[in-house]
Amino acid sequence: xxxxxxxxxxxxxxxxxxxxxxxxxxxxxxxxxxxxxxxxxxxxxxxxxxxxxxxxxxxxxxxxxxxxxxxxxxxxxxxxxxxxxxxxxxxxxxxxxxxxxxxxxxxxxxxxxxxxxxxxxxxxxxxxxxxxxxxxxxxxxxxxxxxxxxxxxxxxxxxxxxxxxxxxxxxxxxxxxxxxxxxxxxxxxx
Numbered sequence: 001x002x003x004x005x006x007x008x009x010x011x012x013x014x015x016x017x018x019x020x021x022x023x024x025x026x027x028x029x030x031x032x033x034x035x036x037x038x039x040x041x042x043x044x045x046x047x048x049x050x051x052x053x054x055x056x057x058x059x060x061x062x063x064x065x066x067x068x069x070x071x072x073x074x075x076x077x078x079x080x081x082x083x084x085x086x087x088x089x090x091x092x093x094x095x096x097x098x099x100x101x102x103x104x105x106x107x108x109x110x111x112x113x114x115x116x117x118x119x120x121x122x123x124x125x126x127x128x129x130x131x132x133x134x135x136x137x138x139x140x141x142x143x144x145x146x147x148x149x150x151x152x153x154x155x156x157x158x159x160x161x162x163x164x165x166x167x168x169x170x171x172x173x174x175x176x177x178x179x180x181x182x183x184x185x186x187x188x189x190x
Contacts, residue, residue, distance in 0.1 A: 030069025035141035111143030
C-alpha cells in the first residue's frame with residue numbers, strides 16, 4: 001500500500017512518471033483537487049472577517065481529495081493484480097472493479113462541491129486574491145473531467161445497461177462544472 005501523502009511532491013511525481021499501473025490519472029486528479037482546496041483555503045485565510053468554519057470545511061475537502069488519490073492508486077494496483085489472476089466472475093475481482101469505478105465518481109462529486117464553494121466565496125473574500133480563487137476554481141473544475149476520464153477508461157467493465165446512466169451523470173457533472181467556472185470567471189473578471 002502506497003501512501004504518498006507522507007512523501008514529498010517530488011517523490012510523488014517520480015512515482016507517477018514511471019511505467020507502473022499506479023499512481024496514475026486518478027491519483028493526479030485527487031492531488032489536483034487537494035491543491036484546489038488548499039488554494040481556496042489560503043484565500044479564506046487572508047480574508048476578513050475570519051471564517052474558521054469555511055477553513056475547516058476546505059481542510060476537510062483537501063484531506064478527502066488526498067485520501068481519494070491514495071485510495072485510487074491502491075485500488076487500481078489491487079484491481080490490476082486481481083484481473084490477471086482471477087476469473088471474470090470472482091467476487092473479489094468484482095469488488096475491486098466496483099472500487100475503481102466508485103472512487104472517481106466520489107472525486108467528481110467532491111470537485112463540484114469545491115467549485116460551488118469557490119463561487120460562493122467569490123463575493124466574500126479579499127478581492128486582491130481573485131487570481132488565487134480563480135486558480136482554485138480552475139483546479140477544482142479540472143477534477144470533474146479528470147475523474148470522468150478514469151470512469152470512461154473503465155466503462156467496458158460496467159454492465160451495458162448501466163453505462164448510459166453513468167455517461168449521463170458524467171456529462172451533467174462536466175456541464176455543471178463549466179457553468180460554475182464561467183460564473184466564477186465572470187465575477188472575478190468584473
